[in-house]
Amino acid sequence: MSPLALAFVIAALALIGWITGRARAARFRRGTTRRFSSLPQHHGWFVAMGTLLPALLFLTVWHLTSPALVTEAVLATPGAANLPPPGLDRAAILAEARNLAAGHAFGAFHALSEQLAPVYAAAQARYDWIATAVALLLAFVGGALSFLRVRPGFSARTHVERVIMGALLGASLIAIVTTIGIIVSLLFESARFFRVVPLTDFLLGTHWSPQVIDPRDPGASLGAVPLFWGTFFIGAVIAMAVAIPFGLMSAIYLTQYARPATRRWVKPMLEILAGVPTVVYGYFAALTVAPAVRDLGVALGVSWASSESALAAGAVMGVMIIPFVSSMADDSLSAVPAAMRDGSLAMGATSSETIRQVLLPAALPGVVGGVLLAVSRAVGETMIVVMAASGVATLTLNPFASATTVTKQIVDLLTGEAAFDSAKTLAAFALGLTLFVITLLLNIVALIVVRRYREAYE
């Protein structure tokens, strides 16, 4: 039976369970004035869960274990005696046979896998039948047992609600599991990387050229300082030089000067600017902004201005961040108590003097927190730099020169043709770990700053 059909049959059994359980409960409630702890539908849900949960649990466990069982069964057949000893070849032949049996592949590279494919298909079919039978049996027995428990004194609601609470708790644990997954996978792959390349070489080395890695001294060409500098230069200097003035001034204009009608139009527009996908910004940066920046550089006398300059990527990234800075500044400006503003205006200060000398200093911690969050975003931004920045790692202060970033290098390292556990791909995970730690620190500091500031005015 196909998985979809099995799912339908089990769901149908659960539906039958729901209907019968509900009907049974409704019958014993009829004609009495007794008060029950559970509604008929609670009994229905109880039977449905009794049908569904054991079968689903079994299928999950089965799905994780059965591929190994099927392979064991195939290896036990006489045809498997010709297989090469355990290793890459053997795994490749088995994988090919598995694909042939499942119908994913049509031609075979190894002759042996073509022989093994029918064996595989037979074993798979046998185990599938076992799984189907057991799952259906479990669903039926579970449903029947729960149906028998539906009695007047039985509190089905308690049981159903306990399952619901379990599901709620389980759902919120997924966030922790994801975080742990990120940390463990990054740490695990990075540890393998640092076994080959010393940590000091990676963090302090100033030469980055992963295209040619000397196997005797891989650390010599994997020094990440130029990447850190490029990331900082593009994300924290150039992008912020664009985003902070524009974002802050738009927030000031919108909160202090603009009429409500203007605000109603401009705020959604800024939201649209924030909603444009980064790949669009990247395309725009590469096709329109970068050539213009190079021409500008040439006009200014920088004859070697790069067409993949740090300025082009950084400026477009800054535009992307404007709405973010603007909304953070908006929040912190409106958090300043009105009394401070009114006091300043009452003393005869003009609006701009009030803003510059009263509101901004009071809102500064919030604005700084917002800017730190914006930097963390810019540092983690990928597509703009992938499409508009250069792949060559240089230590430069010239915005017309090419610069590269951590995210750009991660993409370059992982989209090549290297094997999964070469020094190159592992270096991507080490860079990912660095990026994760840096953005985490920025976020934590920003949140602390923002929280302290909020408390000051509450």
Added chain:
Amino acid sequence: MSGTLVPEAPVRAAVPVERRPTDWRTASMQRRVRQRYAAERRFRLLGLAAVVASAAFLLFLLASMLARGAGGFVETRVALPLDLARAGLNVTPAQLRGPRADLALAGAGLEAAVDTAAEAAFARGGGAALLSDAAWLRVREAVKRDPSLLGRRVTIDVPVASRLDIAFKGGGTRADRAVARSLAPRLSRGLNRDFFRGADSTDPTRAGIWGALKGSLLTMVVTLLLAFPIGVLSALYLEEYAPRNRWTDLIEVSINNLAAVPSIIFGLLGLAVFLGTFHMPRSAALVGGLTLALMTTPVIVIAARNAIGAVPPSIRDAARALGASPVQVVFHHVLPLALPGILTGTIIGMARALGETAPLLMIGMRAFIAAPPERLTDPATVLPVQIFLWSDDVQAGFVEKTSAAIIVLLVFLLAMNGLAIYLRNRFETRW
């Protein structure tokens, strides 16, 4: 602060200072006021300039995409005279009326016949090289629709090669434009239907976005099915049931942190866990959806918590007073009231996931995929990745395809955001 510990400051003797009101009419005072007002105006203009500059950038971005992408929806066709009766095709009209018409056409030698006809018709312009790879497919469609064409001389509009297409739209090299001018009477424009039906191709005139769009849809379905229930359930738990303790704090911190983790990190996670550990198929919509679901869930949790927190406690108290259990309070009363807000947040989160590129590059969705995916485990690509791939292509014909694909993506995103804003305005309740 008591006066006994801190010595009191000696009280100054009140010196009678003569304070006259400021005379605002003096020249220096007038100048000062003028300067202050000028500064005020400057500051205000600066603010306005910042807003206008942001708006101008958005308009410029959209306008340049529209200007460049509009051509991607239009194809150039050339009228190709064909004498199908004498082309030596080994197919008869009778065969085409039967059920095996496709098979008969496949072996009929139409492609060669079209090439020959083009060589004869455009001997001076460049022959068959002027036609798109898809030209003979158009002839095949025409013949299939009307088998009687096989016995006649006909003229069929077929798409031209990318070079000529660009030249006819006003770009390309001077030589190409000269060819376009010489052929101008036989050239025409039409809606490029292949762009909406096809998948990726090495020939820009054949490349379409349906494959990427379908991949995006499949990916979004997986993301929505996972992220929405998980996000809503955990928001309900955190907002309504969770005890205040260290574990709850840990969950909250990790959700807030996950919402700020760079998307490429989720790609690394997907690569290491889904591909590396669980050996799921590379570039599949399933893996893309899983990865994006991990990324979108925290966004939905945060939006849902805000919406749930906005439901006033009186609703809960009233339900509880009538005997509802904690689960009934939440699922019968709080959740329905919070649903519009939750949906708004979900749509915005999904829009972000739809435009996401970097994590999908990590799990291998950047492969060249020439057929739309049929199943969740088929190799697929998504719209933003297709844009990235086309933008990388050296062929000039892909420039307008990239911009056209961007227009399609932006239309989807604007529609989703518009729906979110509509939901917010229509159903939002101020308690």
